[in-house]
Amino acid sequence: MIYRSYGRTGKQVSVIGFGGMRFEAIDDEEACVEMLVHAAERGINYFDTAPKYFGVKSEERFGAALRQLRRRDLPYYVSSKTFEASEKGIRNEIEQQLKRLDVETIDFYHAWCITDLESWRRRKARGLLDAFQRLRDEKLIGHICVSSHLIGDDIRELLDEGVFEGVLFGYSAYNFRTREAAFDAIRRRSIGCVVMNPLGGGLIPQNPDLFAFLSGEDNRSDDGARGQTIVQAALRFLVAHRDIAVTLVGFGNRKHIDEAVDAVEKFEALSSAELDQIKQSAAASFEGICTGCRYCLGECPEEIRIPQLMDAYNQLILRDEKEMISRLKDHWDVPMDEAARCVECGRCEDACTQHLSIIERLAKIAATGERNASTTS
Ligand code: SF4
Ligand code: SF4
Known part of the structure; x- marks a missing residue:
């Protein structure tokens, strides 16, 4: 496993993180805990969940697994999020989260899912930042972070608030052009950077030929370009980006964990020239792709799917x-x-x-x- 500095926090985090939103068998607690422990055994130390992943079950599974990690002295950092904006709402939420996760501190705590600057300003006006700062003073959270779905200059503007120690945002081989502006602020402010949705909601593995450019070759062999699977090529593309501390992968089963960790351990790092070449080869038409995040679900008065x-x-x-x-x-x-x-x-x-x-x-x-x-x- 490779470890990188998370911004200025002094924490060293694994370049592959465990995203707790895609367990294949969430009702099988033993299987979920076994996956989380296996990930830690393979060197993953960044574990990300949220209060609405499978209701509250993802956080509960994390809590059960973290107890085991502590017993076995396996190191970890835990990350979670809140949609709440008022101090009262945030405190109510975090009280429940700390219980479910069975920890005293959530290391990386995110203002969750900022989709536009206007909604961010509304949350800020309700006192979110002051509340987060007080939670940090009380050591209920370790670091103030934000999770963003902004694109273009908007994400740079959000990060230039100057208060965030970390950011989580979607970034992958198909949408990187729309998110590049974030790295300007990330570098200037030494913000810890975690990226999510590295496989484009399944789009990349479902279309390996279309993403063959990730291998730096025109054609992909049946067993994957350069002997790696398309998933591994997509992950290497992100790990090669030095500003990204952690690439979060939503693991469904143990095999997914091994595939991701192998991608980091078995292959040489891409050079920046190779990375540039891949970026140039990426078809412009990949932008504007639906990632299957389902945030639009429930919005439609006509119940359109x-x-x-x-x-x-x-x-x-x-x-x-x-x-x-x-x-x-x-x-x-x-x-x-x-x-x-x-x-x-x-x-x-x-x-x-x-x-x-x-x-x-x-x-x-x-x-x-x-x-x-x-x-x-
Ligand atoms: S259309 Fe819905 S599922 Fe697709 S990216 Fe937009 S919010 Fe996500
Ligand atoms: S009616 Fe049309 S615009 Fe309105 S939410 Fe449904 S799909 Fe979107």
């Missing part, structure tokens, strides 16, 4: 119309005319972490549906 429809639209961007139609019909079982129910209220676009033009995309899907219906009738 937006994540499924936007996932299918990814196929239109990355492949062709036929693939989009097949994805909706065979994978999701969502009829294309569902897209036509959109009344353009805009709520989903406000919630979308990737700032996608969902309304426009739905109109295109609806038009495709109509065209197909008329040609088949």
